[in-house]
Amino acid sequence: MDFNHNLFALMPVLPLLGWLVLIVWGKNMKEPTPGILASSLVFLSFVLAVVGFVQVSPMKEPLLNTLRWDFLPMWVSDAKGVLVSKPLQFGFALDHLSSIMTLIITGIGFLIHVFAIGYMHGDKGFSRFFAYLNFFIAMMLILVLADSYPVLFIGWEGVGVASYLLIGFWYTDVKNSDAARKAFIVNRIGDAFLMLGMFLLFMTFHTLNIHEINSSFGSVVIPNVTTISTGIAFGSPPLELAALFLLLGAAGKSAQLPLSTWLPDAMAGPTPVSALIHAATMVTAGVYLVARSHGIFANAPGASSWVMWIGALTAVYGALSAIAQTDIKKILAYSTVSQLGYMFIAVGSGAYWVGIFHVATHAFFKALLFLSSGSVIHAVGGEQDVRQMGGLREKLPTTHIVSLIGTLAIAGIIPLAGFFSKDAILSSVFTSPFGGDFSGYAIWAIGLIVAFLTAGYMWRWYSLVFLGTYRGHAHPHESSSVMTVPLWILAALSVVGGFIGLPHFLGKNVNWLEGFLEEAAPNALGFHEIPLWGELILIALALAAAVGGILFSRWIIARDGVNSAGWIATRFGNASRKALFVDQTYDIAVSAPAKFISEQLELADTHGLDRGIGALANGTAEAGASLSVWQSGFVRAYAIAVLLGTAILVGYLALRSFA
């Protein structure tokens, strides 16, 4: 066996093994063992990811594993139009893009595993928790390593399953179970579209291998799209439509409008889960999907512009909804929605590396923020309402410092990670070839507003938790080092993470990430150039928005106090708290009618249709019964029937001979 080629494929296998072991024997293990086992397996995967990174860095082509087998039946017409069986292979590929993702997943995943050893201390389902976490990591790795869409789809739904299990981890609470179910179902809406996208791609390209599809566009030249598409397309042009399907699929996983509603509810899961799945990794799968399918999106300007717009709207929506939340994790959840919107803007603009850049930086600081929240929640005895916190600066010094770093990073304060990625997004959208005459600038403006809002609500989050005086009733204490060490590492990453993607004006080759992803996820063609001063102005504006947001937030809190009673009671505040009523709209427009129809159908099918069939049967039987009237018992009546029958038959004969 080709060891070099298959080594990286072990990455998902290790955590999967961990899952299996923990599911089967986990119950018999003493407390830290499952955690240690799970963490070390993920760490091994991380090592493999690093090895893979080193392996793949110098390569131009993706590294394909050689251990493959038939997975899905497929037939394609050969040159003569004869159908030839060409089953899709189950196989992995490691290229620069997936390598980055594996590093993020295993790296951050490892840290969160470690954190969870402390966080989940004493929980009845300790080993189960780590089993699920390992399962998640495995699925996420399959997702990013897949070399074809269906294999990617295994991971795609697999992480959905993991997410379902982890959101509903404390399943005895109906709320948690409901949230888990909701997450899975909403995800499935996206998945359905992703499937449709795959089908259309297969119709167009006769393959579902991602690299084959991407390379069929050539690396530089945009081929004439219509020559690629053959056969009857579901709408047209097929490529745009396929891209739109993929977009909707991505929207499901990445909680974009209109499929965003599950993510805030998903905070019902334990906090490490929120950090790992619902901030750092799984939710970025949609972004990854778009970047992965760069060939398609780069050649589908319409769909790309939709990606940007959906991203922009989601970013605003998330930010607006985050403003007035009172749950420490909900604020971060809506913030995640908003930041994911940001990433969509980036990948929609055609600058795929920027999207991945933000995925990385966001993974650092959002995981950090979530884990910090976890630490806080842990410290205040499970309380999650920020109005019951405050003044934790002294009591939780470590948590406070790292939270501040995280807050500033997400707000986009120079030189923290968020600043660089956010700046890269704003400038790429400004120069995007998919913006058209108006969209690019409009979305850029929206991005700027969102930056302002982000800084604002994050500062509110920070102040309500850490500043002022403690308003709760618990006795907060700092977490153990098993929890704080990961926090420090993440904080460090949040500080320096931005340097992998320094802006262009600092020099031609300073942007390591863009160069690294040049082969795996090249930019779409046709970005405008803007002069240096323009770029500087953009940076300045972004920075100003961030600083402005923080200041505005400080002013509001100073004016209205902790509860922000002044404006939170306003209609706007209410709307924000209810997340712009999206949930309610869904209930009225989708869930309730669907449920109603289902109930009616069930009634109709069990009773109505049944009654119809029954009526038919009874009618038949009645007809039989009515024959008994004819069967009167009188022999002369029977003779009449015989004679009448004779008469009719003779009459028929007579008519026939005359006719």
Place this chain on the structure above:
Amino acid sequence: MIHLIIFIPLLFALIGLFLRGQARASISIFAALASFALTAVVWIAKIDTVYRTPWIPGAGIFYSVTFDGPSLLLALVATLMTSITLIYFSNRKDSQQAEGMYPLALAMLTGLLGIFAARDLILFYVFFEATLVPSLFMLGLYGRKNRVRALTKMALYTIFGGLLMLVSIIATKLYSNSPSFDFLELFGRTSQLDLETQTWLFLGFVAAFAVKLPLFPLHNWLPDFHAENHSSGVADVMGTLYKVGGYGLFRFALPLFPAAAQNLQWVFMFLAAFTALYGAWIAFSSKDFKRLLAYAGLSHMGLVALGMFSLNPIGMAGALFLLAFQGVYSSALFLIVGMLEERLNKDVQNEKTTSQALEIGHVRGLAASAPAFAGVALVLWFASIGVPGLAGFIGEFSVFLGAYQANPWATALAVSTVIASAAFALTAYQRTWLEETTTTIPELNARDWFVLVPILAVTVFFGVFSGSALKLLEPSVQAVAGLLGGK
């Protein structure tokens, strides 16, 4: 060999009639296992010779049997699941009261294997209808309160469709001037028929298969059939395996009447897609586990039909795969329900407690006391709703993929079932296993594991390493698709 496989179960069913208790159970399980083992031998040794001998030569009827790819796969599943089911049943407390299940299940197995093996249309019909009798007896002897109604309904639906098919079979031979009912002789002649003739003959076949699949609006017997059957689920498993309409379509109706199939393709694709969605949607409001599973099965069968009518090799391969493996995991869900019922139902004889035990949400939070049980149930549910990595996905995805190439709109309708099925499956699951614990049940015991582990293994193994099963299907699918000029 092939005759042994087909008739061993029946033979032992007859022997079993003269035995009681443990002896009957053992001999029945042995027969099923032997049949499975022999089928496996056929698979491994790649025996695919056609055995053909005159049955009624004057009428051109042959006893012509073989296990080629799809038949073999389905036969493997049927024998395996029957073995497992009988083992499961022998562990049940109430197995003594329903001893007749063993011979009836074995008789059904013979019927099923005959259906899969038959290459002569009349022979196929004979097996197809004969299998109904033990199935009716299972329902009638051991069913629940309204069993006679359910039984009559099922019998009437099936026979109605079946007799129309019989007329069609006879007419097929006459119109095509074939010397016999042997598929190989008919085939090729029938495609020369004009479109109108083909269409009528095709519709005759479809009448039977649409009932058996079932396809909306001929499905009404199915929920009652499952809901009224013995709560152990043995009959349900056999019933699930007996959903051979899709196989019939693939094996006979489509290759015999390609032009008609192509002509009516879109109608049936929409009907199939609608059935899939309809079943899943109704399942959401089902209050009884077995009704729920029945509607879930209806939804699956809609997908099977969709794949078949896609006339596309991918879709047909997917449909066959789905047909085979839903026989594993959907069947297993019935067994799970049976195990659950056994744990919850204090008094098996009491209709009321049985109904309660089968009611969704009557008890909640069972996962707390039986986490492994809950986990197994969840895996099987996930397989059933087509979560990738499990066997259900391969079939479902391929069906969609193939069907999309033929009719995107119908497929888009059908794809929406993935949402609906997630909704009903997880809701039902949550109402029973999750949420606040109201009652506790014993965890799976060793014998339960003995039943469930093979099922899980098959479900997971063929969800990832599907190649070996696909290999079996490939040549037949290729051949049929070639006939149909599929895309």
Place this chain on the structure above:
Amino acid sequence: MVETQYYIALAAILFSIGAVGFLTRRSAIQMFLCVELMLNAANLALVAFSRAWGDLLAQSAVFIILTLAAAEVAIGLGIIVAIFKKRPTTNVDVLSSLKG
């Protein structure tokens, strides 16, 4: 010579009279006599046809039919007598318990 069709017409008329009589009479014996009338209509037709074809076979057939009719009378009257000797009337309508 009288044409054959007149015989046949007569036979048809006799047959119809017998048939109508069978329907309208209530008495079992009368009904039975009507059947005899119909039989004889057939006989008449046979004889006429026999003459038309110049074939005596049918004439001999008539004898056989007459014999059959006689047997029928013997058995029929036996049945009727057996049934109605217990009853005050030979009205067939009193026997209508088997129905439905």
Place this chain on the structure above:
Amino acid sequence: MNFVAPDVNYYSMLPFITVLLTAVFATILPFYVSRKAIAGLSAVGLLVALAASIGLWNTNLSSFYGAYRSDNFALGFGIVLIVGALIAVISSVDVAKRGGTMQAEFFAILLYAVSGTMLLASAHDLIVLLIGFEVMSLGVYVLSSFQETAKSEEAGMKYFLLGGFASAILIFGIALVFGATGKFGLEAINTAVLSPEFKNSSIAAVGALFILIGFGFKVAMAPFHQWTPDVYTGAPTVVTQFMSVAVKAAAFAGFLHIFGLALQNVSGWQTPLQFLIALTLMIGNLAALRQSNLKRMLAYSSVAHAGYVGLAVLASPSQGFSSALYYLGIYTLMNAGAFAVLNVLSKDDDGLEIESLAGLGSSKPLLAATLTFFLLSLAGIPPLGGFIGKYLIFSAAASSGYYGLVILAALTSAVSLAYYLRPIGLMYFRPRVTVLPDFSGRSTRVLLVVCAAGVLILGLVPNAVYGLLELVKK
């Protein structure tokens, strides 16, 4: 003038003569021996006749210048008829046990009727056929009113009056056919019809129609079937058993002969027959749905089966003859078997409420199992014989192009499942409510098992018999 000795080949008539002689003995001997001995004698006589029929297979002997023929058709039907009669004889033994007074004359009359049926099946001449028809009918008239109960008397009276009426129509039809062709011989009629100078087609058509009605009456085709439910219900069960199988089979033999051999080229009767068959299928099956008495239900079911066999009359003789014979053979086993079960379960000749069968499956497993067999076979469920019979009939009719009727037959036979399944459901799936008597003697039990085995074997290896029946083709 030369005296020509009549062409009489006694060998050819061996089965017929055996039965007739047995009948004569059965008439005389009751003065000297017991009832049971007469039953035994009858059975032996029938068995000898059966052996003779088998021995004559394929010899194709004939007598009376071809008016009586022992061809395979006649022998095949003869075997079916003898088997039907045998079953009735064996069943009749049980009647004594329940206090029924089955006088010894019963066997004599039964055997006379059997000889009539055999004559009917062998006749190739309208007059001979008519003699057989009448001998059979007269015997059965007497048998129907054999019990001195009001119902039996009513049955006998109805059957006799209507039967006489129908006979008159039939004879008039024969007269007309003779008038049109100048012939009585079946083949001769056909030759006459086909000859170029044939001019009397309309008379022949009317004659054919009258014959159709006469036979339609005898085989119980709607709308001439109305006597059937009443007579079948009222007559002693054993007689009903005999009528429903042997009389029907014999009538069909004549029916097939006349329309398959003599009148197949006369036009005008085919469409009416289709109409009759369609009506019969619908009425028979629909009316049976609502019957609560098993005997009456079986009566209606036998009306329905007349419709199925009627399809064979429509089909071309080459397929119609053999398929009808096969069907009637199986029908004899399954229907007579069902009546035999009914007979031993009922305390008098009024039959049995279907509801009272509840729970029979556990209390009388053998009776329940065999009845189930017969009912399933009647419903045409494979692999039982009834299915193969139905298949052959459908196939024969379809090959003559009567697809509409075949589909109707298929649909109505699906409907029939509803009433055939009900007793089965009650026997096995419901607890016992009524305690039914069981008058089955050992001979009956053996008979039931043999019939059930026959139904199964004819379904599983139909070729054992059907191959032979191929020789029936004309």
